[in-house]
Amino acid sequence: MDERPLPEPRIAQEWLAAMLLIRSFEERASELYSAGEIAGFLHLATGEEATIVGSVRALRATDPLASTYRAHAHALACGSDPGRVMAELLGRADGLCGGRGGSMHIADAERGFLGGWGIVGGHLPITAGFALAADVLGRDDVALAHFGDGAAQQGMFAETLNLAALWGLPVVFLATNNTARPAQAPPERHPDAADLLDRARGMGIAGRRCDGTDVLDVHATVAEAVARARHERRPMLVEARTRRDADAITPLAERLAAAGALDPEAHAALEARARAAVDAAVAFARASPEPDPATLYDHVPPS
Amino acid sequence: MTRAITYREALGEALREELTRDPSVIVMGEDVGAFGGAFRVTEGLQEQFGRQRVRDTPISENAIVGMGVGAALAGLRPVVELMTANFALLAMDQLVNHAATARAMFGGQVRVPLVVRMPQGGGRRLGPVHSHTFDALFAHVPGLLVAAPSMPADAKGLLKSAIRGSDPVIFLEHEGLYGIRGPVADTDARDDLVAFGRAIVRRPGTDVTIVGISRMALIAWRAGEQLARDHDIAAEVIDPRTLRPLDLETIVASVRRTRRLVVVEEGWPRGGFGATLAALVTERTFGTLAAPVCRVTGADVPLPYAATLERAAVPDEAAVVRAVRQVLSDL
Numbered sequence: 112m113d114e115r116p117l118p119e120p121r122i123a124q125e126w127l128a129a130m131l132l133i134r135s136f137e138e139r140a141s142e143l144y145s146a147g148e149i150a151g152f153l154h155l156a157t158g159e160e161a162t163i164v165g166s167v168r169a170l171r172a173t174d175p176l177a178s179t180y181r182a183h184a185h186a187l188a189c190g191s192d193p194g195r196v197m198a199e200l201l202g203r204a205d206g207l208c209g210g211r212g213g214s215m216h217i218a219d220a221e222r223g224f225l226g227g228w229g230i231v232g233g234h235l236p237i238t239a240g241f242a243l244a245a246d247v248l249g250r251d252d253v254a255l256a257h258f259g260d261g262a263a264q265q266g267m268f269a270e271t272l273n274l275a276a277l278w279g280l281p282v283v284f285l286a287t288n289n290t291a292r293p294a295q296a297p298p299e300r301h302p303d304a305a306d307l308l309d310r311a312r313g314m315g316i317a318g319r320r321c322d323g324t325d326v327l328d329v330h331a332t333v334a335e336a337v338a339r340a341r342h343e344r345r346p347m348l349v350e351a352r353t354r355r356d357a358d359a360i361t362p363l364a365e366r367l368a369a370a371g372a373l374d375p376e377a378h379a380a381l382e383a384r385a386r387a388a389v390d391a392a393v394a395f396a397r398a399s400p401e402p403d404p405a406t407l408y409d410h411v412p413p414s
Numbered sequence: 415m416t417r418a419i420t421y422r423e424a425l426g427e428a429l430r431e432e433l434t435r436d437p438s439v440i441v442m443g444e445d446v447g448a449f450g451g452a453f454r455v456t457e458g459l460q461e462q463f464g465r466q467r468v469r470d471t472p473i474s475e476n477a478i479v480g481m482g483v484g485a486a487l488a489g490l491r492p493v494v495e496l497m498t499a500n501f502a503l504l505a506m507d508q509l510v511n512h513a514a515t516a517r518a519m520f521g522g523q524v525r526v527p528l529v530v531r532m533p534q535g536g537g538r539r540l541g542p543v544h545s546h547t548f549d550a551l552f553a554h555v556p557g558l559l560v561a562a563p564s565m566p567a568d569a570k571g572l573l574k575s576a577i578r579g580s581d582p583v584i585f586l587e588h589e590g591l592y593g594i595r596g597p598v599a600d601t602d603a604r605d606d607l608v609a610f611g612r613a614i615v616r617r618p619g620t621d622v623t624i625v626g627i628s629r630m631a632l633i634a635w636r637a638g639e640q641l642a643r644d645h646d647i648a649a650e651v652i653d654p655r656t657l658r659p660l661d662l663e664t665i666v667a668s669v670r671r672t673r674r675l676v677v678v679e680e681g682w683p684r685g686g687f688g689a690t691l692a693a694l695v696t697e698r699t700f701g702t703l704a705a706p707v708c709r710v711t712g713a714d715v716p717l718p719y720a721a722t723l724e725r726a727a728v729p730d731e732a733a734v735v736r737a738v739r740q741v742l743s744d745l
Contacts, residue, residue: 175488209521220523225487227520230511236477237512240484240492247440247466248489267507270477277472410522411556412581413611413659 165329443495514557571608
């Protein structure tokens with residue numbers, strides 16, 4: 112945290128606010144899930160706030176982004192209305208996806224967040240496809256794919272990186288490597304020395320590692336990768352090392368305080384604002400109607 | 415005015431015309447560029463439109479289709495060529511879990527204007543994993559459109575419609591159809607688009623309805639000619655042209671008149687498209703049918719290499735003629 116320069120206070124405070132919103136949202140989603148108001152699977156971004164906010168803030172508004180089934184925080188970081196994200200989790204008509212996708216399939220196309228995909232690694236070639244479109248259409252957009260180290264075991268990971276390198280596609284592959292293996296995961300399930308950078312290098316893709324719990328390190332590293340992808344028209348890999356139990360938020364607050372840019376009242380106000388936004392989101396979601404079964408065939412071509 | 419061209423040439427014309435018309439159309443697949451396509455469908459396209467828009471890929475079907483999905487979501491109209499339907503199995507995750515679902519799953523926020531072309535079918539001694547017929551497999555999936563043209567004009571018109579459409583299309587061609595000739599409109603005529611969901615009556619008749627799918631539409635038509643010539647049976651032969659959407663009304667209207675239906679498909683019988691058609695038609699015509707729906711299908715085996723065995727496993731005109739005569743003898 113201390114090695115990277117602090118951005119100007121207004122910007123750093125916005126990043127802090129964005130991370131606080133995610134933390135507050137995910138905590139509340141967890142409660143609603145335990146209470147049965149959210150069904151299906153729920154994948155929380157707790158501990159990954161810095162990776163998500165730091166990387167999304169390194170993008171332009173027109174750079175498309177895709178993530179795995181762990182998708183709420185990406186939508187929030189892109190500026191989606193928390194009420195519409197929460198409504199989607201509750202399966203209501205006012206959800207971003209009309210209640211059709213749920214937690215794993217959040218998307219906000221207007222804001223460049225193109226999902227939210229349920230199959231591990233399935234969105235990797237799709238994200239490379241965004242970059243292909245930019246190239247053919249003469250835009251200098253860069254596509255960003257978030258995924259976890261587990262997805263790097265899928266064939267699609269190797270196929271996609273190979274193709275992206277062959278075609279020089281402007282896509283940044285951001286792997287969140289949660290290095291703390293659960294105690295019950297046997298070694299034959301997960302390579303011990305899983306060095307993603309080595310794998311990427313073997314396929315002709317340059318990479319960088321960063322501290323996924325340090326939003327400044329994430330931002331600087333992803334910004335550099337995005338700039339190289341954009342100007343050199345080549346794929347890049349960034350590995351963000353995190354831990355599930357990490358506090359990815361307090362370090363930024365402490366640095367802001369040390370720089371005299373965040374007093375305790377301001378900090379408390381930011382936290383209160385995040386909680387209020389989530390309260391409002393839950394109220395909005397609960398007030399939204401369930402989708403009418405008469406709309407079951409909407410968005411499906413005829414048979 | 416019309417010209418006679420081959421099915422292969424018709425597809426090539428469709429691609430050329432759409433690549434010319436719309437800069438967001440691209441073509442990608444194995445050997446489509448420098449080689450001109452494993453079946454020569456894309457011959458000349460890379461020379462004319464360049465390597466940005468006509469791209470050779472490595473052997474990575476799932477990634478190729480996935481990139482097509484992403485490119486379609488981001489503003490292109492990709493036409494992906496899979497060398498054969500057999501290799502589509504390697505891309506089923508992208509086709510079923512991604513291409514087919516994105517529009518509905520995201521609540522209509524996005525469309526996936528992706529076309530995935532592939533030849534299917536057997537009869538060339540290529541053995542069981544190079545001869546699959548997947549009408550039923552793809553037609554099973556909501557969210558996909560499925561075309562299976564049997565004639566050059568339909569190949570051209572449906573491919574153009576598919577490229578201009580907004581939903582993912584599985585475009586089923588057939589190795590045994592690439593060389594057949596048929597009339598297409600003159601190039602300076604209006605765009606000859608063929609709409610999805612419109613079957614065509616190839617041969618009007620009164621005694622029995624025969625529906626043939628993909629190359630079996632041609633076999634069905636030939637059987638119809640033979641039935642008229644040799645057995646004085648007037649078969650009405652229908653080519654559905656697309657399986658999703660399916661023009662069930664045309665088929666039902668025909669069966670209401672003829673009271674007998676024979677479906678001809680190259681795929682396997684259990685869960686085949688004929689089984690689906692039998693159910694759909696019987697639901698609508700049960701009281702008027704003079705015989706159960708009869709299906710002439712590929713044999714329920716992995717397709718063998720030996721000539722005698724393969725011949726026994728793939729329907730031909732004689733098999734269709736036998737089936738029709740059988741159906742007409744049920745009183």
